[in-house]
Amino acid sequence: MFDYLIVGAGFAGSVLAERLAQGSKKKVLLCDKRSHIGGNAYDHYDENGILVHKYGPHIFHTNSPEVFEYLSRFTAWRPYEHRVRASVDGQILPIPINLDTINALYGLRLTTFQVEEFFKSLAEPRETIRTSEDVVVSKVGRELYEKFFRNYTRKQWGIDPSELDAAVTARVPTRTNRDDRYFTDTYQAMPVHGYTKMFENMLDHPNIKVLLNCDYREIKHDIPYREMIYTGPVDSYFDYCFGKLPYRSLEFKHETHHVPVFQQAPVVNYPNEHPYTRVTEFKYLTGQEHPKTSIVYEFPKAEGDAYYPVPRKENSDLYAKYKSLADSIPGVHFVGRLATYKYYNMDQIVAQALTVYAKMIRTKRVEATVLGTQTGNGNGHHKIAEGVIRKELTLTQ
Numbered sequence: 001m002f003d004y005l006i007v008g009a010g011f012a013g014s015v016l017a018e019r020l021a022q023g024s025k026k027k028v029l030l031c032d033k034r035s036h037i038g039g040n041a042y043d044h045y046d047e048n049g050i051l052v053h054k055y056g057p058h059i060f061h062t063n064s065p066e067v068f069e070y071l072s073r074f075t076a077w078r079p080y081e082h083r084v085r086a087s088v089d090g091q092i093l094p095i096p097i098n099l100d101t102i103n104a105l106y107g108l109r110l111t112t113f114q115v116e117e118f119f120k121s122l123a124e125p126r127e128t129i130r131t132s133e134d135v136v137v138s139k140v141g142r143e144l145y146e147k148f149f150r151n152y153t154r155k156q157w158g159i160d161p162s163e164l165d166a167a168v169t170a171r172v173p174t175r176t177n178r179d180d181r182y183f184t185d186t187y188q189a190m191p192v193h194g195y196t197k198m199f200e201n202m203l204d205h206p207n208i209k210v211l212l213n214c215d216y217r218e219i220k221h222d223i224p225y226r227e228m229i230y231t232g233p234v235d236s237y238f239d240y241c242f243g244k245l246p247y248r249s250l251e252f253k254h255e256t257h258h259v260p261v262f263q264q265a266p267v268v269n270y271p272n273e274h275p276y277t278r279v280t281e282f283k284y285l286t287g288q289e290h291p292k293t294s295i296v297y298e299f300p301k302a303e304g305d306a307y308y309p310v311p312r313k314e315n316s317d318l319y320a321k322y323k324s325l326a327d328s329i330p331g332v333h334f335v336g337r338l339a340t341y342k343y344y345n346m347d348q349i350v351a352q353a354l355t356v357y358a359k360m361i362r363t364k365r366v367e368a369t370v371l372g373t374q375t376g377n378g379n380g381h382h383k384i385a386e387g388v389i390r391k392e393l394t395l396t397q
């Protein structure tokens with residue numbers, strides 16, 4: 001008898017498998033319908049021996065010391081600060097927009113102070129910020145919105161930014177200095193041997209059995225378990241009884257080129273030309289040295305694997321219905337980005353999983369006290385998870 005059947009071997013499922021096995025001595029069966037562990041963060045060596053991310057570039061960044069410390073048990077890190085460029089008006093320019101972007105785009109030599117004034121002169125103040133268009137136009141005006149954001153967002157979401165929630169671009173910063181880092185988090189690093197190796201280390205425990213190429217529906221009636229942790233799509237769990245939750249999908253086109261370097265930045269965005277949104281060159285991310293280089297193009301599309309929940313009011317209303325159903329089912333815990341229908345970064349999912357684990361231990365302790373029995377824990381991990389609960393609200397994307 002397994003204590004837990006965990007559905008999905010991504011960050012949510014793997015962190016919980018590790019915590020329950022290592023932290024609480026539980027017996028866990030972790031299954032995934034894919035042929036590999038790691039979920040969307042899975043990486044592997046392609047046929048040329050170059051480490052690539054199968055499901056698009058995954059850059060690790062967090063402000064949470066708890067999350068960083070927790071993952072550091074399973075990997076060493078390579079310091080890495082991500083940088084992105086955008087192809088606009090025939091130039092390859094820093095994005096987020098900064099002082100250098102503006103000076104290069106308009107052939108100016110503005111200072112930080114002057115560019116602040118420049119942004120102010122372009123901004124079109126809005127009384128209420130309702131849509132993604134409002135967010136950007138009210139900050140940097142219509143021209144920069146058209147050049148950098150509008151078409152990218154249309155490609156990415158298949159909807160005009162004027163119809164998308166403000167939340168989608170709410171975090172796009174503009175800078176008046178020359179800082180061209182994509183993220184400003186305290187911890188920015190990549191696992192030295194890749195994500196999959198980190199997952200392997202996490203799951204390397206005698207109490208964890210991993211079953212791949214296996215949809216949980218194939219085994220749920222045959223394999224005995226006490227509770228389930230479900231990290232797949234919540235609407236699928238309930239057989240789409242209220243209808244399908246809309247997602248945006250992506251097609252990845254991987255290529256290898258017989259040159260050591262393909263492009264001048266780790267990621268180049270193409271807001272206006274081409275059907276793809278961006279091109280990533282993996283060697284920048286991984287630090288691998290190799291005479292060839294592998295890249296990936298991302299083509300957004302409506303159908304296919306569920307990647308990005310579409311952030312619109314009607315969709316969160318629909319999710320709320322599934323959530324109340326999920327909350328009413330005893331013995332099944334819904335965790336992760338698909339089960340909670342929200343775009344989360346990897347660190348946020350780790351934090352969410354650690355928080356769920358902490359709550360589960362607390363509940364079991366109360367049950368044990370009530371029943372006058374004992375449960376095992378006591379190796380200090382509870383403390384970390386408690387810290388994460390406190391930090392969870394401060395995590396940034």
Ligand SMILES: Cc1cc2nc3c(=O)[nH]c(=O)nc-3n(C[C@H](O)[C@H](O)[C@H](O)COP(=O)(O)OP(=O)(O)OC[C@H]3O[C@@H](n4cnc5c(N)ncnc54)[C@H](O)[C@@H]3O)c2cc1C
Pocket residue numbers: 007008009010011012013031032033034038039040041055056057058059060061214215216217231232233250307308335336337338344345346347349
């Ligand atoms: C293109 C892209 C780029 C991203 N880049 C970044 C980034 O740079 N930095 C960052 O922090 N985050 C990034 N993310 C987000 C990151 O991928 C997620 O935060 C993370 O993968 C979520 O982990 P998870 O375990 O919740 O979900 P997943 O990784 O999706 O894992 C869920 C697993 O459940 C399995 N499953 C589903 N249904 C079933 C079933 N019926 N039976 C068995 N198994 C099932 C799936 O096969 C999957 O492996 C990116 C996401 C995308 C789509």
